[in-house]
Amino acid sequence: MSSRKDEVLKFLNAMNQKVSAGDVANELGMDRANASRYLNDLFKENKIEKLPGKPVFYQAVKIEEEVKSVQNEKSAFDRLIGSSDSLKVSIQQAKAAILYPPHGLHTLILGKTGTGKSLFAECMYHFAKESAIIPRTAPFVSFNCADYAQNPQLLFGHIFGVVKGAYTGAEETRSGLLSKADGGILFLDEIHRLPPEGQEMLFTFIDKGEYRPLGESSKVHNAQVQIIGATTESPDNFLLETFTRRIPMTITLPSLSERNLEERYQLIEFFLKQEANRLNQPIRVHRQALIAFLLYHASANVGQLQRDLKLACAKAFLHYKTKATNYILIEQDDLPIHVQKGLLHMKDEPEKLNRLIDVNKTIFKFADLSEESSKKLTDVNDVYQAIQERADELIKEGKNQTELEEALYVDVDQYFHDYMVQLPTQQTAKEIIDPAIWSLTERVYEMASKRLERKYNDKMRFAFSLHLQSTIERIREQKHIIHPDLNNVRKKYPKEFQVAIDISAMIEQELGIEIPFDEIGFLTMFLTEEVVESMFVSESQVEVLVLMHGRSTATSMVETVQELLSIESGTAMDMPLSMEVKTMYENVKKRVVKLNPQKGVLILSDMGSLASFGNMLTEELGIRTKTVTMASTPVVLEAIRKASLGRGLEDIYQSCQQLFENKYKAQILRAKPAKNAVIFTCFTGEGVAEQLRARVEPLIDQSKVEIIVLQFLHKEAFRERIDQLMEEYNILAIMGSVEFQYRDIPFFSALEVFSDGGIDIIKRILNDEVPYEKLIASLNGNLTAVDSAEELVYFLRKIISELQIQLNLILEPGVDIGMILHLAFLIERMRLGAVDREFPDFNEFAKNHMVEMQVTQQMMENVEREYDITIPQSEIAYLTQMMLANRVGATD
Numbered sequence: 001m002s003s004r005k006d007e008v009l010k011f012l013n014a015m016n017q018k019v020s021a022g023d024v025a026n027e028l029g030m031d032r033a034n035a036s037r038y039l040n041d042l043f044k045e046n047k048i049e050k051l052p053g054k055p056v057f058y059q060a061v062k063i064e065e066e067v068k069s070v071q072n073e074k075s076a077f078d079r080l081i082g083s084s085d086s087l088k089v090s091i092q093q094a095k096a097a098i099l100y101p102p103h104g105l106h107t108l109i110l111g112k113t114g115t116g117k118s119l120f121a122e123c124m125y126h127f128a129k130e131s132a133i134i135p136r137t138a139p140f141v142s143f144n145c146a147d148y149a150q151n152p153q154l155l156f157g158h159i160f161g162v163v164k165g166a167y168t169g170a171e172e173t174r175s176g177l178l179s180k181a182d183g184g185i186l187f188l189d190e191i192h193r194l195p196p197e198g199q200e201m202l203f204t205f206i207d208k209g210e211y212r213p214l215g216e217s218s219k220v221h222n223a224q225v226q227i228i229g230a231t232t233e234s235p236d237n238f239l240l241e242t243f244t245r246r247i248p249m250t251i252t253l254p255s256l257s258e259r260n261l262e263e264r265y266q267l268i269e270f271f272l273k274q275e276a277n278r279l280n281q282p283i284r285v286h287r288q289a290l291i292a293f294l295l296y297h298a299s300a301n302v303g304q305l306q307r308d309l310k311l312a313c314a315k316a317f318l319h320y321k322t323k324a325t326n327y328i329l330i331e332q333d334d335l336p337i338h339v340q341k342g343l344l345h346m347k348d349e350p351e352k353l354n355r356l357i358d359v360n361k362t363i364f365k366f367a368d369l370s371e372e373s374s375k376k377l378t379d380v381n382d383v384y385q386a387i388q389e390r391a392d393e394l395i396k397e398g399k400n401q402t403e404l405e406e407a408l409y410v411d412v413d414q415y416f417h418d419y420m421v422q423l424p425t426q427q428t429a430k431e432i433i434d435p436a437i438w439s440l441t442e443r444v445y446e447m448a449s450k451r452l453e454r455k456y457n458d459k460m461r462f463a464f465s466l467h468l469q470s471t472i473e474r475i476r477e478q479k480h481i482i483h484p485d486l487n488n489v490r491k492k493y494p495k496e497f498q499v500a501i502d503i504s505a506m507i508e509q510e511l512g513i514e515i516p517f518d519e520i521g522f523l524t525m526f527l528t529e530e531v532v533e534s535m536f537v538s539e540s541q542v543e544v545l546v547l548m549h550g551r552s553t554a555t556s557m558v559e560t561v562q563e564l565l566s567i568e569s570g571t572a573m574d575m576p577l578s579m580e581v582k583t584m585y586e587n588v589k590k591r592v593v594k595l596n597p598q599k600g601v602l603i604l605s606d607m608g609s610l611a612s613f614g615n616m617l618t619e620e621l622g623i624r625t626k627t628v629t630m631a632s633t634p635v636v637l638e639a640i641r642k643a644s645l646g647r648g649l650e651d652i653y654q655s656c657q658q659l660f661e662n663k664y665k666a667q668i669l670r671a672k673p674a675k676n677a678v679i680f681t682c683f684t685g686e687g688v689a690e691q692l693r694a695r696v697e698p699l700i701d702q703s704k705v706e707i708i709v710l711q712f713l714h715k716e717a718f719r720e721r722i723d724q725l726m727e728e729y730n731i732l733a734i735m736g737s738v739e740f741q742y743r744d745i746p747f748f749s750a751l752e753v754f755s756d757g758g759i760d761i762i763k764r765i766l767n768d769e770v771p772y773e774k775l776i777a778s779l780n781g782n783l784t785a786v787d788s789a790e791e792l793v794y795f796l797r798k799i800i801s802e803l804q805i806q807l808n809l810i811l812e813p814g815v816d817i818g819m820i821l822h823l824a825f826l827i828e829r830m831r832l833g834a835v836d837r838e839f840p841d842f843n844e845f846a847k848n849h850m851v852e853m854q855v856t857q858q859m860m861e862n863v864e865r866e867y868d869i870t871i872p873q874s875e876i877a878y879l880t881q882m883m884l885a886n887r888v889g890a891t892d
Contacts, residue, residue, distance in 0.1 A: 008038040018057035076126035097249040109230040111253035114303030117230040138184035149193040161213030182223040191229035192238035199243040256301040272366035275313040282367035296342030337619035344582035360808040441465040500524040543597040547605040570640040600624035600649035604631035626653040677729035681736035688737040785831035809887035830869040839874040
């Protein structure tokens with residue numbers, strides 16, 4: 001901006017009234033024509049207002065609007081997640097760069113793809129306006145140098161402007177970004193893609209404030225612009241030293257892995273609330289899915305986290321539309337495999353996880369409750385609208401639910417493929433691979449496709465380009481690699497090997513390097529992957545994979561079964577308690593790849609994280625899996641026996657499930673242990689545990705209840721010990737310093753034990769004996785539609801216990817007896833064809849307790865299957881209400 005025009009703007013900002021060109025000329029001592037020209041220029045730049053009428057008057061931007069704008073943009077940096085933690089130093093540097101007199105410091109922002117460099121630059125711009133360093137109407141111009149990196153003339157023309165005829169294709173004179181950014185900030189993303197001559201032109205502008213558009217030889221243009229550049233690369237490798245010397249402030253943004261778990265949770269929360277705003281309804285996330293998002297490695301940082309969350313929301317929305325569920329719920333199955341792998345790191349930071357995620361909750365709700373939530377966000381490419389519109393089309397075509405979901409899944413996957421391509425942050429792959437390698441890869445597969453008459457997908461091409469790039473680096477560094485099976489490759493794949501030889505010649509000519517003969521063997525493998533897959537015939541059987549905690553548990557089971565059946569089928573993998581989950585998963589994945597299952601894999605596991613492997617293997621390897629948890633030797637026997645007979649995966653799975661359920665039911669009916677016990681625990685087994693014992697021991701009749709003190713070193717080992725004790729004891733409660741929720745055993749923390757309310761609850765639990773035998777006797781003569789009152793009572797007892805766990809509550813002592821009676825007579829009425837009864841204000845109750853009713857409904861499905869009845873929604877509401885109203889600590 002010229003100094004005289006600047007004076008005119010300051011004069012108008014200082015005046016609290018309208019002025020004419022004559023007023024400006026008289027006050028500032030300038031020619032009236034020049035004053036008029038400056039005023040018109042400022043009006044065109046939206047820096048002042050022109051009032052209608054004659055004569056023409058001008059005034060500064062209205063004060064009330066400016067104050068409102070300041071309030072809206074207050075604390076630009078404070079809105080960034082991590083502003084007081086991981087971004088604190090970066091923000092301090094940014095503020096210093098903006099406030100440095102007279103016009104701030106030019107700045108370079110460093111950071112990996114997806115760290116938020118563009119957003120950070122915008123925050124610097126808003127802070128400059130907040131601080132009155134630049135006018136509130138000052139421009140912020142953003143440009144990505146990579147967009148025109150292959151055409152330097154076009155790139156320079158965009159930045160500096162161009163005069164008509166400056167080069168072929170320059171058909172008109174146009175101003176550049178420096179002109180548009182005059183008085184404000186120019187943000188140049190991926191500045192490392194700016195060629196050296198462009199950098200020289202830019203540092204000339206930085207030195208003098210002057211520049212010449214392309215093709216301009218006589219006239220010099222002036223502008224006052226603060227430059228903010230951003231790059232993913234090391235400046236030393238791509239920027240001229242003479243250029244970097246002129247950018248005194250360098251700010252480095254941390255990657256997502258360098259930010260703490262609390263910040264990642266806040267980012268997840270922010271993005272989910274954004275999606276909830278777009279959908280205009282809350283989004284619920286299952287605990288496992290939330291943990292996965294917290295712990296997985298997002299290679300493209302915050303940008304990838306946002307995209308992965310959006311994809312999960314879209315798939316959850318798809319379920320919501322096709323299955324007519326009552327709410328949107330993201331579950332583990334909705335996550336890409338690389339996100340699900342976050343679950344393999346659950347043991348890395350257990351304390352932080354428990355602090356962030358309530359251990360007593362299974363479902364977490366995210367809704368945008370801010371003042372801005374009424375302003376519904378929209379995308380140019382809105383995935384949810386696309387799903388809705390496509391669903392409406394398919395419904396009109398008469399598609400049923402199954403057909404609807406299958407069609408929409410294809411559409412959503414395609415949409416997201418297109419969507420990712422359009423996102424700037426999707427350039428991650430192209431940033432990894434040199435453009436010349438990309439181009440060469442395309443030509444390699446074009447030739448291979450013709451010669452071998454075979455199609456290759458994008459994943460194959462990307463994998464090849466990665467391999468080729470690393471090969472070139474290895475050859476140039478004179479590091480040699482030997483193919484371990486080169487002769488067999490030549491014999492098995494002669495056609496592919498010949499094509500690979502021709503490809504190596506193409507690479508040598510293109511890049512001026514010599515390809516070793518062993519490397520041709522590796523190139524061959526990239527041409528034969530689909531052939532290798534098709535070579536395996538489908539006569540193989542379902543693979544049975546037994547995964548167990550402990551050093552030899554799985555091995556012992558499988559060896560026993562193999563000996564009994566005199567066969568070699570079945571694979572055992574033991575997981576010592578010292579082994580990390582992610583290590584176990586990688587071992588399992590390698591074993592499955594080696595097994596090369598054609599009819600699927602049945603996984604038999606004991607507990608914990610091993611049960612989640614099946615879904616991840618399906619996603620990552622594209623194989624069918626089924627998982628049976630809490631497997632025993634009889635279940636392993638059944639699985640391996642049926643697999644050896646060539647039965648299908650679903651058939652074997654159902655047989656194992658039935659066997660497990662029968663065993664589980666038998667355990668329910670088995671008489672409970674005669675001896676009762678209370679367990680006290682802490683890390684040492686002495687300190688806190690002994691204090692808790694001293695507090696509670698006076699309440700215990702030790703002739704009826706045994707006191708057991710255990711050391712808590714590892715959760716899985718502690719569970720195993722509890723399982724062993726439950727064979728001998730009826731465990732009334734566990735009390736300790738480490739939160740431990742297991743089965744239907746009440747847990748009391750040290751804080752609860754030493755509080756008056758907590759000790760009262762403990763008294764009732766320890767001293768109340770549930771008269772199940774009397775209950776069975778009383779029902780025997782009063783139920784006509786149920787065969788066995790004993791079987792019913794013990795079945796319902798387990799149902800009520802499980803329901804307490806699922807709802808994260810403990811019933812007041814004695815209430816479970818009432819619930820069993822209620823359910824027993826409900827089953828009786830349903831089997832006799834009783835008419836439904838109404839639940840008062842059902843819709844209101846269902847709206848307020850949607851999740852709890854869903855949990856109750858799922859548990860009651862077990863009752864419906866067992867007794868061949870259908871429980872109406874009104875009765876589900878009554879059951880839910882009973883559970884909530886009679887929980888310990890309930891106030892309603």
